[in-house]
Amino acid sequence: MARFESLTFSELPSGVWRTRLRVRFxxxxxxxxxxxxxxxxxxxxxxxxxxxxxxxxxxxxxxGTRRTGLGYAHVSADFxxxxxxxxxxxxxxIACEIGxxxxxxxxxxxxxxxxxxxxxxxxxxxxxxxxxxIALPDDMRLALKNYKARCGEPASPASTSLRFGPSSxxx
Amino acid sequence: MARFESLTFSELPSGVWRTRLRVRFxxxxxxxxxxxxxxxxxxxxxxxxxxxxxxxxxxxxxxGTRRTGLGYAHVSADFxxxxxxxxxxxxxxIACEIGxxxxxxxxxxxxxxxxxxxxxxxxxxxxxxxxxxIALPDDMRLALKNYKARCGEPASPASTSLRFGPSSxxx
Amino acid sequence: MARFESLTFSELPSGVWRTRLRVRFxxxxxxxxxxxxxxxxxxxxxxxxxxxxxxxxxxxxxxGTRRTGLGYAHVSADFxxxxxxxxxxxxxxIACEIGxxxxxxxxxxxxxxxxxxxxxxxxxxxxxxxxxxIALPDDMRLALKNYKARCGEPASPASTSLRFGPSSxxx
Amino acid sequence: MARFESLTFSELPSGVWRTRLRVRFxxxxxxxxxxxxxxxxxxxxxxxxxxxxxxxxxxxxxxGTRRTGLGYAHVSADFxxxxxxxxxxxxxxIACEIGxxxxxxxxxxxxxxxxxxxxxxxxxxxxxxxxxxIALPDDMRLALKNYKARCGEPASPASTSLRFGPSSxxx
Numbered sequence: 001m002a003r004f005e006s007l008t009f010s011e012l013p014s015g016v017w018r019t020r021l022r023v024r025f026x027x028x029x030x031x032x033x034x035x036x037x038x039x040x041x042x043x044x045x046x047x048x049x050x051x052x053x054x055x056x057x058x059x060x061x062x063x064g065t066r067r068t069g070l071g072y073a074h075v076s077a078d079f080x081x082x083x084x085x086x087x088x089x090x091x092x093x094i095a096c097e098i099g100x101x102x103x104x105x106x107x108x109x110x111x112x113x114x115x116x117x118x119x120x121x122x123x124x125x126x127x128x129x130x131x132x133x134i135a136l137p138d139d140m141r142l143a144l145k146n147y148k149a150r151c152g153e154p155a156s157p158a159s160t161s162l163r164f165g166p167s168s169x170x171x
Numbered sequence: 172m173a174r175f176e177s178l179t180f181s182e183l184p185s186g187v188w189r190t191r192l193r194v195r196f197x198x199x200x201x202x203x204x205x206x207x208x209x210x211x212x213x214x215x216x217x218x219x220x221x222x223x224x225x226x227x228x229x230x231x232x233x234x235g236t237r238r239t240g241l242g243y244a245h246v247s248a249d250f251x252x253x254x255x256x257x258x259x260x261x262x263x264x265i266a267c268e269i270g271x272x273x274x275x276x277x278x279x280x281x282x283x284x285x286x287x288x289x290x291x292x293x294x295x296x297x298x299x300x301x302x303x304x305i306a307l308p309d310d311m312r313l314a315l316k317n318y319k320a321r322c323g324e325p326a327s328p329a330s331t332s333l334r335f336g337p338s339s340x341x342x
Numbered sequence: 343m344a345r346f347e348s349l350t351f352s353e354l355p356s357g358v359w360r361t362r363l364r365v366r367f368x369x370x371x372x373x374x375x376x377x378x379x380x381x382x383x384x385x386x387x388x389x390x391x392x393x394x395x396x397x398x399x400x401x402x403x404x405x406g407t408r409r410t411g412l413g414y415a416h417v418s419a420d421f422x423x424x425x426x427x428x429x430x431x432x433x434x435x436i437a438c439e440i441g442x443x444x445x446x447x448x449x450x451x452x453x454x455x456x457x458x459x460x461x462x463x464x465x466x467x468x469x470x471x472x473x474x475x476i477a478l479p480d481d482m483r484l485a486l487k488n489y490k491a492r493c494g495e496p497a498s499p500a501s502t503s504l505r506f507g508p509s510s511x512x513x
Numbered sequence: 514m515a516r517f518e519s520l521t522f523s524e525l526p527s528g529v530w531r532t533r534l535r536v537r538f539x540x541x542x543x544x545x546x547x548x549x550x551x552x553x554x555x556x557x558x559x560x561x562x563x564x565x566x567x568x569x570x571x572x573x574x575x576x577g578t579r580r581t582g583l584g585y586a587h588v589s590a591d592f593x594x595x596x597x598x599x600x601x602x603x604x605x606x607i608a609c610e611i612g613x614x615x616x617x618x619x620x621x622x623x624x625x626x627x628x629x630x631x632x633x634x635x636x637x638x639x640x641x642x643x644x645x646x647i648a649l650p651d652d653m654r655l656a657l658k659n660y661k662a663r664c665g666e667p668a669s670p671a672s673t674s675l676r677f678g679p680s681s682x683x684x
């Protein structure tokens with residue numbers, strides 16, 4: 001199985017939202033590295049912050065107040081290099097595909113400027129009242145399009161936004 | 172993104188190892204269903220039990236005593252139907268591909284006889300002393316081959332082992 | 343700070359409900375032992391099973407269907423000996439005090455017949471509609487009294503039920 | 514069981530180290546509030562940050578490089594008010610007692626200026642080589658004494674440092 005081709009953090013377009021994760025003791029396993037399922041938990045927290053900070057749509061308002069389910073139909077992650085307690089990861093979120101009732105995000109984690117984990121999350125929007133899928137709310141769609149546009153501009157002539165597009169991502 | 176085609180539990184070959192998972196309160200999120208990263212944690216526990224019960228190789232001996240790392244290079248999961256607190260899932264583990272230094276497993280979770288989650292875990296065996304990849308230990312390879320052979324016989328003429336093979340699994 | 347005085351598993355009254363916990367990889371930390379907060383998670387699952395198996399009141403029905411909150415006002419735990427991946431713990435639940443709107447449970451975990459962890463959970467019953475405290479439901483109170491009575495009989499002349507009573511427990 | 518008497522955040526001595534916790538979706542349970550064991554996990558992360566930020570002793574260096582175990586002999590927590598997804602908690606750490614081989618910390622979490630959770634953690638320092646208890650390392654003892662001294666000065670004449678002392682804390 002081919003690993004993904006690691007990006008460098010500095011190649012990310014300047015408009016991409018990013019945050020930092022400290023790798024803590026409680027996230028690590030007896031091998032001393034981040035426990036694999038915990039990566040998904042940490043990244044879910046990153047995505048939650050991204051909704052509020054990058055889209056201006058606080059996650060707890062969407063899920064709690066507006067009862068819009070943001071559950072996943074698919075998640076996947078590829079691991080190129082382990083991370084240990086004390087590491088600080090730079091993490092970025094890319095909105096790859098905006099569908100009618102679904103959304104594909106990738107989360108890219110970097111250690112010392114080199115991508116060490118890449119995860120994909122496919123969200124299907126649902127009503128938390130009857131658990132049926134619904135169209136993305138209009139304000140969410142608009143915020144996503146604006147975010148995607150901001151991410152489309154390469155940081156430098158050497159990098160192109162295409163590298164972050166669906167075609168280079170794991171299916 | 173196409174969802175996987177759900178199997179029924181009764182279609183599994185009789186040789187496939189299976190266990191049961193009670194969905195507990197602490198595994199569920201504010202939407203009342205299993206928190207996505209928690210599925211990966213629960214399935215990791217299932218795989219751990221499978222090493223001991225189906226392969227005869229207790230996980231903690233491989234990882235702890237023998238210092239053989241069983242970390243993941245890739246994980247993915249597809250979700251067809253949510254599970255709630257109080258549900259009891261039937262879960263089965265299939266060894267799809269046995270490579271030189273890697274192993275591809277799928278975990279299939281069933282609710283009321285219908286597959287609701289399917290996850291793929293690609294393990295790369297490493298030395299926990301220097302964290303370099305190593306060949307699968309001989310006894311592990313043998314146990315895996317024997318397990319795969321036991322899973323190869325269909326439960327009934329209507330089902331074929333091919334349905335569990337690599338070609339029908341998400342990449 | 344004085345540690346608790348460890349019981350032996352064989353001293354437990356025969357009526358005490360008990361279960362087994364396998365210590366898995368994902369429950370352990372980089373020191374190779376169960377991560378402290380994870381003990382509380384594991385014990386919460388034990389208590390959940392106890393509601394259904396020992397009281398005949400499935401937890402998800404109380405919390406989910408009947409909307410009776412079983413949240414904690416207080417938890418505490420004392421650790422006498424660490425547990426590692428691969429250990430199998432015997433775990434017992436004692437109902438110490440049954441109040442009007444609250445319930446005090448102790449969870450006792452044993453490794454090789456010797457108590458290694460003792461935890462106390464004080465539950466306050468609430469309505470999940472308005473989050474106000476409510477009296478213990480009648481059927482729950484009755485089931486608790488019956489359970490406490492079953493636990494009151496010592497397993498042998500050498501042990502007495504008093505040792506499990508409130509006075510010997512951490513405040 | 515008497516609840517603790519809630520402090521207000523503004524009463525904390527100015528020298529007390531504090532941080533903020535966003536309550537995320539993944540930390541909450543089907544009742545929509547922080548899952549009790551998860552509080553201990555979140556607070557363990559807070560304590561880890563406190564070691565580095567307030568004591569100048571990064572946790573992963575103590576535990577990883579220096580192989581000094583910082584495991585708990587006792588933890589407890591009292592809950593006065595639940596917290597929900599989207600809440601932001603102010604959290605402070607107090608070093609209550611500095612023993613020869615042990616350390617008692619309290620973690621105080623505030624929501625809208627009122628203490629909603631108070632937890633106590635008793636750490637016993639051990640050698641991670643032979644898992645025997647050891648005296649607190651000298652630099653750690655010195656840093657703790659300095660921290661305790663900084664916390665001893667009340668923020669205002671109305672509050673006194675005694676309120677944070679051992680006598681007012683749950684045993």
